[in-house]
Amino acid sequence: MRHPAIESLLILQDREQTRRALGQNLGMIPADKARVEQKIAAERAAIETAKAEWRGLESRKKLLETEIGGAEDRLAKYRTQQSLVKKNDEYQALGHEIETTEAKIGELEEQELEIMFAIDQAKERFAAAEQELNDNIADHTDRLKVLDDRDASLRADLGAAETACEQAKIGIEARALRLFEQVASRTFPACVAVEGGKCGGCHLRVSGEAEGVARKGEELARCDQCGRIIWWESS
Numbered sequence: 001m002r003h004p005a006i007e008s009l010l011i012l013q014d015r016e017q018t019r020r021a022l023g024q025n026l027g028m029i030p031a032d033k034a035r036v037e038q039k040i041a042a043e044r045a046a047i048e049t050a051k052a053e054w055r056g057l058e059s060r061k062k063l064l065e066t067e068i069g070g071a072e073d074r075l076a077k078y079r080t081q082q083s084l085v086k087k088n089d090e091y092q093a094l095g096h097e098i099e100t101t102e103a104k105i106g107e108l109e110e111q112e113l114e115i116m117f118a119i120d121q122a123k124e125r126f127a128a129a130e131q132e133l134n135d136n137i138a139d140h141t142d143r144l145k146v147l148d149d150r151d152a153s154l155r156a157d158l159g160a161a162e163t164a165c166e167q168a169k170i171g172i173e174a175r176a177l178r179l180f181e182q183v184a185s186r187t188f189p190a191c192v193a194v195e196g197g198k199c200g201g202c203h204l205r206v207s208g209e210a211e212g213v214a215r216k217g218e219e220l221a222r223c224d225q226c227g228r229i230i231w232w233e234s235s
Contacts (some may be wrong), residue, residue: 001217006174006231012168012177016184017160026154034149039139043133050129054122068108075101143162153161176220183228192223194234200233202226 075098082094169177183190192200194214199206204225206214213221214232221230 002231003217008172015164015168021107026135029151041124045138050126057119064112145151192231195233199223
């Protein structure tokens with residue numbers, strides 16, 4: 001026969017198992033959220049990387065514009081000077097500077113056109129990449145919302161499970177409850193059957209003495225190997 005406390009301990013154990021499972025699932029959520037947040041950060045970093053290409057081209061374009069502006073200022077200065085000189089050699093020298101500067105401006109303007117074309121292409125590539133990455137971010141954000149909802153649900157369920165555990169303790173003999181909690185703090189399940197002479201927890205053979213105590217049911221028996229509370233299960 002079973003010890004009178006066994007049935008109540010099994011009910012408590014079942015509720016405690018539910019409580020532990022809920023606590024474990026709840027404990028996994030922060031890590032799950034951290035992984036999703038890392039993915040969001042990676043997607044945002046990818047957006048910035050994609051944006052960097054055309055930003056770099058824009059910077060090069062501004063430098064070229066500044067260089068072209070400086071060359072045009074020099075060209076205007078040379079032309080003004082050329083209109084004022086009287087000596088032929090000075091006039092020809094300034095003419096050479098004008099030609100050189102005009103050629104340089106033409107070269108810079110050609111580079112500017114190439115960069116402008118490259119900027120348009122880079123913007124198109126960025127727009128396509130940004131849309132895909134933003135879609136990914138939206139999916140990850142939805143996943144975070146699901147995890148937040150799950151967190152709230154698990155907390156509510158855990159609260160109910162903790163209440164159920166406390167209710168299950170009511171009426172259990174203090175010594176039996178203390179023993180159960182002591183064993184459960186080290187190993188779980190804390191209360192198992194003995195079948196075929198073996199402990200249902202560690203699956204090792206119990207001593208004849210321990211099995212005899214379990215069979216009588218007059219006091220709580222314990223496995224000699226793992227210390228779990230045992231009861232005898234008739235075949």
